Amino acid sequence: MKFKLRIWRQPNTLIKGRFEEYEVDDVGPDESFLEMLDMLNEQLIANGGEPVAFDHDCREGICGMCGIMINGVAHGPKAATTACQLHMRHFKDGDVIVVEPWRAKAFPVIKDLVVERAALDRIIQAGGYISASTGSAPDANSIPVPKPVADTAMDAAACIGCGACVAACPNSSAMLFTAAKVGHLNVLPQGQAERFDRAVLMVDEMEAEGFGGCTNIGECAAVCPKEIGLDFIAMLNREYLRGKLKGAGSRNA
Amino acid sequence: MADTADTQTSKAPEPAKTILDAKTPDGPIAEKWDKARFDMKLMSPANRRKFRIIVVGSGLAGGSAAATLGELGYNVDCFAYQDSPRRAHSVSAQGGINAAKNYRNDGDSIFRLFYDTVKGGDYRSREANVYRLAQVSNNIIDQCVAQGVPFAREYGGLLDNRSFGGAQVSRTFYARGQTGQQLLLGAYQALARQIHAGRVRMHTRTEMLDLVVVNGVARGIVTRDLRNGKIERWLGDAVVLATGGYSNAFYLSTNAKGCNVTAVWRAHRRGAYFANPCYTQIHPTCIPQSGEHQSKLTLMSESLRNDGRIWAPRQPGDTRAPGDIPEKERWYYLEERYPSFGNLVPRDIASRAAKSVVDAGHGVGPRRNGVYLDFADAIERLGVNVIRDRYGNLFDMYENITGENPYEVPMRIYPALHYTMGGLWVDYNLMSTIPGMFAIGEANFSDHGANRLGASALMQGLADGYFVLPYTLSNYLAQAKLEPLTTDHEAFRAVEEEVNGRVERLLKANGERSVDSYHRELGQILWEYCGMERSEEGLKKALELIPTLREEYWQNVRVPGESEELNQSLEKAGRVADFMELAELMCIDALQRKESCGAHFRSEYQTADGEARRDDENYAYVAAWEYAGDGRAPILNKEPLTFEYVALSQRSYK
Ligand SMILES: Cc1cc2nc3c(=O)[nH]c(=O)nc-3n(C[C@H](O)[C@H](O)[C@H](O)COP(=O)(O)OP(=O)(O)OC[C@H]3O[C@@H](n4cnc5c(N)ncnc54)[C@H](O)[C@@H]3O)c2cc1C
Ligand code: SF4
Numbered sequence: 001m002k003f004k005l006r007i008w009r010q011p012n013t014l015i016k017g018r019f020e021e022y023e024v025d026d027v028g029p030d031e032s033f034l035e036m037l038d039m040l041n042e043q044l045i046a047n048g049g050e051p052v053a054f055d056h057d058c059r060e061g062i063c064g065m066c067g068i069m070i071n072g073v074a075h076g077p078k079a080a081t082t083a084c085q086l087h088m089r090h091f092k093d094g095d096v097i098v099v100e101p102w103r104a105k106a107f108p109v110i111k112d113l114v115v116e117r118a119a120l121d122r123i124i125q126a127g128g129y130i131s132a133s134t135g136s137a138p139d140a141n142s143i144p145v146p147k148p149v150a151d152t153a154m155d156a157a158a159c160i161g162c163g164a165c166v167a168a169c170p171n172s173s174a175m176l177f178t179a180a181k182v183g184h185l186n187v188l189p190q191g192q193a194e195r196f197d198r199a200v201l202m203v204d205e206m207e208a209e210g211f212g213g214c215t216n217i218g219e220c221a222a223v224c225p226k227e228i229g230l231d232f233i234a235m236l237n238r239e240y241l242r243g244k245l246k247g248a249g250s251r252n253a
Numbered sequence: 254m255a256d257t258a259d260t261q262t263s264k265a266p267e268p269a270k271t272i273l274d275a276k277t278p279d280g281p282i283a284e285k286w287d288k289a290r291f292d293m294k295l296m297s298p299a300n301r302r303k304f305r306i307i308v309v310g311s312g313l314a315g316g317s318a319a320a321t322l323g324e325l326g327y328n329v330d331c332f333a334y335q336d337s338p339r340r341a342h343s344v345s346a347q348g349g350i351n352a353a354k355n356y357r358n359d360g361d362s363i364f365r366l367f368y369d370t371v372k373g374g375d376y377r378s379r380e381a382n383v384y385r386l387a388q389v390s391n392n393i394i395d396q397c398v399a400q401g402v403p404f405a406r407e408y409g410g411l412l413d414n415r416s417f418g419g420a421q422v423s424r425t426f427y428a429r430g431q432t433g434q435q436l437l438l439g440a441y442q443a444l445a446r447q448i449h450a451g452r453v454r455m456h457t458r459t460e461m462l463d464l465v466v467v468n469g470v471a472r473g474i475v476t477r478d479l480r481n482g483k484i485e486r487w488l489g490d491a492v493v494l495a496t497g498g499y500s501n502a503f504y505l506s507t508n509a510k511g512c513n514v515t516a517v518w519r520a521h522r523r524g525a526y527f528a529n530p531c532y533t534q535i536h537p538t539c540i541p542q543s544g545e546h547q548s549k550l551t552l553m554s555e556s557l558r559n560d561g562r563i564w565a566p567r568q569p570g571d572t573r574a575p576g577d578i579p580e581k582e583r584w585y586y587l588e589e590r591y592p593s594f595g596n597l598v599p600r601d602i603a604s605r606a607a608k609s610v611v612d613a614g615h616g617v618g619p620r621r622n623g624v625y626l627d628f629a630d631a632i633e634r635l636g637v638n639v640i641r642d643r644y645g646n647l648f649d650m651y652e653n654i655t656g657e658n659p660y661e662v663p664m665r666i667y668p669a670l671h672y673t674m675g676g677l678w679v680d681y682n683l684m685s686t687i688p689g690m691f692a693i694g695e696a697n698f699s700d701h702g703a704n705r706l707g708a709s710a711l712m713q714g715l716a717d718g719y720f721v722l723p724y725t726l727s728n729y730l731a732q733a734k735l736e737p738l739t740t741d742h743e744a745f746r747a748v749e750e751e752v753n754g755r756v757e758r759l760l761k762a763n764g765e766r767s768v769d770s771y772h773r774e775l776g777q778i779l780w781e782y783c784g785m786e787r788s789e790e791g792l793k794k795a796l797e798l799i800p801t802l803r804e805e806y807w808q809n810v811r812v813p814g815e816s817e818e819l820n821q822s823l824e825k826a827g828r829v830a831d832f833m834e835l836a837e838l839m840c841i842d843a844l845q846r847k848e849s850c851g852a853h854f855r856s857e858y859q860t861a862d863g864e865a866r867r868d869d870e871n872y873a874y875v876a877a878w879e880y881a882g883d884g885r886a887p888i889l890n891k892e893p894l895t896f897e898y899v900a901l902s903q904r905s906y907k
């Protein structure tokens with residue numbers, strides 16, 4: 001297969017970027033999108049050019065490190081799939097493919113397709129945990145968790161922190177990401193003590209980081225590789241409102 | 254050369270240079286850890302604030318250690334090369350984590366977990382360490398549940414368990430097919446809490462490029478900020494390496510692309526002994542390579558072997574579609590050879606069998622490089638819904654990658670490099686041969702002997718990080734006489750200069766070939782000669798090929814770009830340079846070990862029916878290699894292994 005690529009090139013955060021055009025040939029249908037980019041990079045290196053920088057690590061759809069806009073869609077055309085798990089058989093021979101970084105105020109471009117997502121970590125740091133220091137835990141089976149509750153927690157906990165939801169959102173909101181963590185911890189019995197503080201602290205941090213607000217557009221869930229549902233956002237809104245009414249949101253580290 | 258590259262068939266190996274002392278406490282095995290803890294010097298909370306600890310790595314081992322040390326009140330600097338600690342390679346573990354809870358009442362116990370792990374490791378691990386691992390395994394599950402790790406539950410709300418990797422008890426805890434991710438998020442959240450509290454400073458996208466040793470004691474590291482290339486010095490009162498394994502020396506492996514040996518290898522060159530580098534594990538159920546540009550191999554969880562049947566066409570070169578091959582022309586080679594364990598034989602046996610079948614021309618798929626893992630019988634017996642319930646996400650993943658539907662056609666699988674049992678030598682306290690430098694998780698060699706059992710790496714990483722290192726490190730700091738230093742010290746300056754020199758040399762080579770092309774070539778050499786089956790002849794060949802390749806690499810590699818920017822070619826170039834050195838040590842170690850044990854299979858040392866033949870009389874030791882300078886043969890040091898609680902026996906899975 002042969003493709004024409006229009007790829008965003010940007011040397012660093014300060015210098016403005018632009019699109020460059022490339023061609024890759026001899027791509028196998030079983031190759032992944034990132035392997036196709038590897039091929040392009042080998043070609044660029046051989047011709048004395050500079051390879052395209054892109055983030056990736058596990059290449060199994062679980063680490064959340066890869067993240068690019070492919071033809072305007074976060075992680076590309078296949079639903080519930082990260083860019084690293086997207087295979088070229090989903091494209092047509094001769095396709096023109098546009099590749100861009102995540103674009104959001106809270107995600108500055110470091111180089112080419114690589115962005116800084118530390119803001120997501122800071123949302124977790126604000127309260128996305130259960131305060132249980134090592135050694136203080138009771139026997140694991142002393143806290144029964146009904147299976148449906150455990151399953152809901154796991155559905156939310158599947159979030160890989162890739163930031164596609166932010167990139168897809170016209171407001172660059174990180175509500176789906178934040179809701180996934182709050183959803184995971186707030187449904188569990190272990191998470192009750194800090195429940196309302198958690199919701200308030202994380203949402204406040206999200207706003208402070210420059211992510212936009214949620215206006216229920218739903219683009220986030222449409223691109224989420226782990227299919228985190230919008231119902232978690234509804235849940236977060238409830239938790240946040242109740243927390244605010246209770247005056248929750250004090251630091252408890 | 255010392256007693257290393259000697260290849261004569263003398264019976265007893267030459268005496269080792271040093272006999273290493275593991276500092277294992279005295280007393281009955283069940284009491285050793287309690288005794289060790291009681292004998293430790295305690296440190297008051299006020300004093301802990303005066304110490305700064307460097308933790309390199311934020312996976313299960315590093316993340317849990319950094320968080321726990323922060324909770325105790327130490328100042329911690331934690332480093333990772335990814336953009337977030339939550340992305341460490343531990344995140345990809347699928348299957349589960351073992352613990353001796355015996356919640357199933359099926360006869361499990363701490364002693365049984367200990368016994369299984371020593372036996373599974375083919376009697377090449379240290380009994381006292383393994384026993385401690387089994388002891389703290391239960392605390393890990395408690396801790397993770399308290400953090401909110403959403404383990405699978407039964408309808409009554411209690412924890413579910415499954416049997417894994419052929420274990421005869423159900424002791425594996427799991428969270429769907431994402432156990433590693435969920436355990437890592439637990440550790441990451443604990444870490445996030447400490448970062449927020451100001452106890453841990455997290456340095457992401459920062460790669461350790463060297464260790465700083467001052468007057469024989471580890472006191473810091475030198476790093477490169479991957480965003481802008483800035484080289485920096487970090488001072489600490491102790492250094493903990495939790496940087497994972499080195500499977501990526503083989504280029505194609507199930508590890509994440511960035512996994513590397515650099516931190517460990519640099520520490521080795523500064524005096525830390527490297528133990529058992531030839532113990533590398535190959536996982537039998539991975540998706541076979543599909544093309545030349547393949548960048549990694551994907552693991553299909555071992556649990557699939559519980560219901561899938563492995564077969565290949567009896568007739569070599571049979572190219573018919575699997576459905577067209579009648580039952581009597583199908584060769585269920587594992588079931589035939591191992592009637593009692595069948596498809597559930599340990600990883601090393603299943604892997605070697607697949608290789609020999611493919612090598613003999615029975616391979617399937619477009620590249621004839623796999624065997625079938627067939628669920629047709631299981632679907633008929635249990636119904637498609639049960640199979641979907643059990644393995645749905647794995648089947649989807651397989652279909653996504655290969656474009657084939659495993660509900661309808663059998664999966665194709667082949668072994669791939671997966672895990673490395675070898676690593677930095679550490680004593681009972683997890684301290685390396687450099688005082689003040691500790692190694693935890695997959696980066697050390699400590700608990701799995703010559704072969705790791707399924708679901709026990711996650712257990713070891715968290716045991717080290719949550720429950721062992723925080724004690725032993727405190728004990729070290731309570732007694733260490735550390736000289737006051739700053740990063741202006743001559744030793745820091747010298748190391749930084751060396752680091753800069755290497756970066757510059759790589760950029761200046763400006764040759765003809767990309768880093769990846771060299772990495773692939775190195776991987777092929779290792780896979781061919783130091784992979785599933787090794788021989789004296791092959792290893793000697795590899796020992797000629799590797800130094801030549803390495804030399805060419807430094808002359809002819811092309812690393813585009815500058816050092817003062819994000820430069821992924823440069824990152825890879827440094828890692829591959831270190832893999833090239835490690836690869837040689839792996840082969841030297843494999844050559845030296847004239848026996849077959851666990852994952853290390855030497856073709857010369859097998860039983861009449863092709864099984865691994867150990868030589869306990871001569872090789873029941875840990876081979877701990879000492880770096881002796883460039884161009885000089887490494888020196889072999891030995892830690893003799895004694896087995897007081899688990900009687901040495903030949904594994905049999907017939
Ligand atoms: C596909 C797969 C499935 C697996 N499934 C299971 C399973 O079901 N059960 C089980 O028990 N085990 C499993 N394992 C094994 C297990 O996941 C690993 O052995 C374990 O997670 C390693 O943890 P770690 O903390 O030692 O290292 P890692 O998780 O690899 O972490 C290494 C850390 O070090 C950092 N690092 C590395 N080098 C540097 C450097 N030079 N400078 C700075 N930072 C650096 C990285 O950023 C990372 O944070 C699996 C492994 C694979 C590959
Ligand atoms: S919610 Fe989905 S899209 Fe957003 S970070 Fe998590 S996995 Fe990625």
Ligand code: FES
Nearest residue numbers: 057059064066084
């Ligand atoms: S590289 Fe890990 S999710 Fe894509």
